[in-house]
Amino acid sequence: MGGMNQFRRSRRAGAFAWSLGSVLLGTTVVVGFGAMVAAFLGNASPYVTVQEAKQQPGDNLHLAGDIVPGTLKMSAPSQTVSFMVRDEQGDTLPVVYRGAQPSNMGAATKVVAVGGHKSGVFEARKLLLKCPSKYEGS
Amino acid sequence: MGPSEAIDGMVARVVGAPAEPWSLLLGQLGRGLTWLALVGFLVAVVAGLAGKEKASRAGYLTGFAGLLGAFSSLLVLFLTDQFQYEYVFGHGAADHEMRYKIAGVWSGQEGSILLWGVCSGLFAVLALRAVGGLRRWYTVVTAAVLGWISAISVFESPFDLVPGSGAVPIVPPTGQGMAPSLLNYWVTIHPPTIFLGFGSLLVLFGWATAAVIGRDLDGWIKPVRPWAITSLTLLGLGLAMGGFWAYETLGWGGFWMWDPVENTSFVPWCMVAAMIHGAFIQIARGTWRLANVVLASAPFLSFCYGTFLTRSGFLGDTSVHSFAEMDRSALWLLITLMLASMGGFAGLLIARRQIFRKEPTQAAPEHPVERGNFYAAGVWLLTAFAVATAVGMSVPLIQSLSGQAPKVVEERLYNTVLAWVFLPLMLLMAVGPFVSWRGMPLRELVGRLLNVLAVSIGLTGCLMLWLVSGWNGFPSDREAQTTVFLRWTVPQTPWIVFVSWFCLFALVANFWRLIESWPKAKSSVGPFLTHIGVVMAVLGLVVSRGLEQRELVTLNSASPVEAFGRQWMAVGPTMSFADRDNKIEVMVNSKEGMGTMKPGLYYMGTNSEGEPRPMVWPAIDHRGWYDLYLVVHGIAFEATEPTELKPGEQALLRSEQMLVTYHGLRTEGTLGTASAKFFAKLTVKTPTETFNVEPMMSAGEGRAPAPVGDKYQILLTRIDAATKAAFVQINYRQPAYPAEIFYKPLTLPVWLGVGIMTLGGGLAAWSRRTTRRRDPGTGFAEPTSDSAEKDAPEPVAQS
CATH class of the missing domain: 2.40.128 (Lipocalin)
Structure with missing residues (x-):
């Protein structure tokens, strides 16, 4: 008889542990998922306009726009690329990128400069280029 | 194809020869075969629903033959330069080598969808016998998906002639060819491999849904395993090939950069890995029946979602891959396929919810430290990894659906967020193999792990010493800092070494278990080898990316430039600058002696400013412990x-x-x-x-x-x-070459690891293949497996 009681008790304890485990696991999953989504959304790099680029801090701003024709300068000696970018509002801002020029730089018309604004110049640490030949649909 | 290319096409036609009749017939045949595939799979679905086995199978095989035939027709059109076809004109060229002509078939959207269909069909047909008693519903579900893919191919046909062609089209002398940056041997072998992986996901999805419809949640889990492991291996190999391609092509940031296209194959890979571990629990304990159905379907569903995301234009500027947007009706078909399979699957689970309730066949041991719990934790972590990656790649979609300004998730944010899951996952991979199914006291587990821990710490110390001293390489940058967990700034080298310890711990643990279990259980060789391969590759990725160093230099032929403890001097071009195979010979002088590296540089066309446009390929010197990676960006005076x-x-x-x-x-x-x-x-x-x-x-x-x-x-x-x-x-008195030199430590484990992983996967799949049951049945008889469920309503088809 005692053995039967013990069995019942252990089963009940097991059920309790199981439901406690489920609640803990469920909470962990929900909280973890929420935290992860928040981490991604909160720290993702925003796309900015020229006006916003001038105001927002950070070096992960994505400034998208057109390269103003005739302003593109590629200096092999100092390995810098500079140009004026014009956003959708029509505002312009000089962009400087230090590093080897992307190989299809000259063909690009639209650009996304990744970086931050420092004293009147947008210092890009990465350039993402859109070349017209690839963009058949638009 | 845009209007300008169409005009190019018309101009080219003027000087071309008239198309030969057989080539026009072949195009018609290809188009007809995509229709045949659609009809065949429709017949398979309808006949399967009606319970007509022979008709269903005939339709199924006809459908696959249609897809295969259409694909072969397109291949022949490419091999014989039939540029009167818009798709061949857009992606082929007369002067392409054979391998690029073959690759032309899948270098555009229309062809890659056809490739997806053929690979899916191939695996679906191969698994027809293995699914045994679930064949009827497996056929219905997979035929529905394959029919849908055929329909996309019908709407977005690669067999359209160049617009404006008359009754007898003229064949332009050449096509536009592939983008020059694609012309690399990987374009021939990477897409078929990864698409075979994608195709195999359909088997898992079809099998799992058939198990639910057919109310047999126990019989399928063992025979599905070799298929799942094959999927995992093919996807893993395909992913790795993509990584090698990215590494050997400039500007893609090394092997891996969490690009949405990479993620589209990585998420299913994680989910298949989770499913394989979930299957162990079900086989041992009889539990996790619902979980495994979900885990086996998730890879296919997440692949559909990823494909939708990358092809729909929602990602806009955030991918390095640029896509022509899909034909509208084809895109809607893809979205419908995704929503229908997700919705149908969820509806099916709800309709069949009662069958998932079942007592475990074997109770879990009292001790919480038992293998089943570790597998469960592994499944959760792998799922978390996949979900986190999927959320990261969905950020642009979430932002645009909620009407907010677009945002991008960059590589470093992925690394930071995923580290939370990655580090526990590595610990689990190290500890798990030592835990027994019967359960063991924690103290015993720790005791078994002490040796492994000691060896891994020793190896980590060696790694630190090597990185800091620069022995047989170049010392790491002691000034460099990195941000970890979105919060703290720490010195980079110790951080990378710390992360490496997790990998080394898992590596040593699995190696240890491999040696221990070798004489007893040969079937465990595969899994341990796979673990070792994955961890080695990841270790290489972490160190080579985390501690890579870059120098910008200008090479010339007058005097050497100093970088990474070597003198670098340009000799000059090996051919003309217009030649696609032109290289710049660079002399590299180090303590070990003189060597040469030959990065590619040629000029093609002109840019918008009227300057010649440089095309570059890096030269990579694999030195064992490290890679020297040299890119010459152009010629300057x-x-x-x-x-x-x-x-x-x-x-x-x-x-x-x-x-x-x-x-x-x-x-x-x-x-x-x-x-x-x-x-x-x-x-x-x-x-x-x-x-x-x-x-x-x-x-x-x-x-x-x-x-x-x-x-x-x-x-x-x-x-x-x-x-x-x-x-x-x-x-400069002589021409100068602006160049970039990278020092990437510990790249060899990436290549080695991928090889070991593939070998391990192959062994694991082979040793888990099940010998066919004596009477597999056709699945077209009434289900007899579970008499208790006989009274349940007649199975309904997935809509």
């Missing part, structure tokens, strides 16, 4: 920009290495005539020498630069007559 100097002024040029003093202008000849010559009187001081020089310019005789040492010359580019100001510029 200017060492500085023109600088304006008024008489008496000075300027520091060439990174402050040259002090140029302008004393004034000297003229010869009659002013106002073409023979007038202007000399700028200059003193140029370098750290070692002083030169008094007079570069000349003249309207009639051009410019005469004055040499400044062996390497440079100074040029008078312009004078201002009013102020007597001179514009001077330093040029």
Whole structure:
């Protein structure tokens, strides 16, 4: 008889542990998922306009726009690329990128400069280029 | 294809030859075969629902034959240069080598969808016998998906002629060819491998849903395992090939950068890995029946979602891959396929919810430290990894659906967020293999792990020593810092070494278990090898990306440049700059002796500014412990920009290495005539020498630069007559090559790891294959497996 009681008790304890485990696991999953989504959304790099680029801090701003024709300068000696970018509002801002020029730089018309604004110049640490030949649909 | 290309096409047609009749027939045949595939799979679905086994199978096989035939027709059109077809014209070229002509088939959207269909069909047909008693519903579900893919192919056909073709189209002499950056051997082997992986996901999805419809949740889990492991292996190999391709192509940031396209294959890979571990629990304990159905379907569903995301245009600027947007009706078909399979699957689970309730066949041991719990934790972590990656790639979609400004998730944010899951996952991979199914006290587990822990810490110490001392390589940058967990800034090298310890711990643990279990259980060789391979590759990825160093230099042939403890000197081009195979020979002088590297550089067309456009390929010197990675970006003559100097002024040029003093202008000849010559009187001081020089310019005789040492010359580019100001510029006497040199430590484990992982996966799949049951049944009889469920309503088809 005692053995039967013990069995019942252990089963009940097991059920309790199981439901406690489920609640803990469920909470962990929900909280973890929420935290992860928040981490991604909160720290993702925003796309900015020229006006916003001038105001927002950070070096992960994505400034998208057109390269103003005739302003593109590629200096092999100092390995810098500079140009004026014009956003959708029509505002312009000089962009400087230090590093080897992307190989299809000259063909690009639209650009996304990744970086931050420092004293009147947008210092890009990465350039993402859109070349017209690839963009058949638009 | 845009209007400009269509016009190009029409212009080209004028000079082409008329198309041969057989080629037009073949195109018609290809188009007809996609229709045949659609009809065949529809028949398979309808006949399967009606319970007509023979008709269903005939339709199924006809459908697959249609897809295979359409694919082969397209291949022949490419191999025989039938540029009268729009798709062949857009992606093929007469001067492409055979391998690129083959690759042309899948280098565009229409062809890759066909490839997806063929690969899915191939695996679906191969698994027809293995699914045994679930064949009926497996056939219905997979035929529905394959029919849908065929329909996309019908709407977005690669068999359209160039618009405006007459009754007898003219074959243009050549097509536009693939983008030059794609012309690499990987384009021939990577897409078929990864698409075979994608195709195999359909088997898992079809099998799992068939198990639910057919109410047999126990019988399928063992025979599905070798298929799941094959999926995992193919996807893993395909992913790795993509990574190698990215590594060997410039500007893709190494092996891996969390690009949405990479993620589209990585998420299913994680989910298949989770499913394989979930299957162990079900086989041992009889639990996790619902979980495994979900885990087996998730890879296919997440692949559909990823494909939708990358093809729909929602990602806009955030991918390095650029896609032509899909044909609207084809895109809607894809979205419907995704939503229907997700919705149908969820509806099916709800409709069949009662069958998932079942007592475990074997109770879990009292001890919480038992293998089943560790597998469960592994499944959760792998799922978390996949979900986190999927959320990261969905950020642009979430932002645009919630009407907010678009945002991008960059590589470093992925690394930071995923580290939370990655580190526990590595610990689990190290500890899990030591835990027994019966359960064991924690103390015993720790005791078994002590040796492994000691060895891994020792190896980590060696790694730290190697990185810091630069033994057989180059010391790591001690100043570099990195942000971890979105919060703390820490020194980079110790952080990377810390992360490496997790990998080394898992590596040593699995190696240890491999040796231990070798004599007893040969079937565990595969899993342990797979673990070892994955961890090795990840270790290589972490160290080579985390501690890579970069230097920007300008190579020339006059004097060597110093970088990474070596002298680098350009010799010159090996061919003409217009030749696609042109290389720049670079001499590399180190303690070990002299060597050469040959990065590719050629010019193709002109850019919008009218300058020739450089195309570059890196040269990679695999040195065992590290890679030297050299990219030459173009050819340059200017060492500085023109600088304006008024008489008496000075300027520091060439990174402050040259002090140029302008004393004034000297003229010869009659002013106002073409023979007038202007000399700028200059003193140029370098750290070692002083030169008094007079570069000349003249309207009639051009410019005469004055040499400044062996390497440079100074040029008078312009004078201002009013102020007597001179514009001077330093040029190289020989052409110079702006270049980027990377030092990437520990890349070898990436390559080795992928090989071991693939071998391990192959072994694991082989040793888990099940011998066919004596009477597999056709699945077309009434289900007899579970008498308790006989009273349940007749199975309904998935809509």
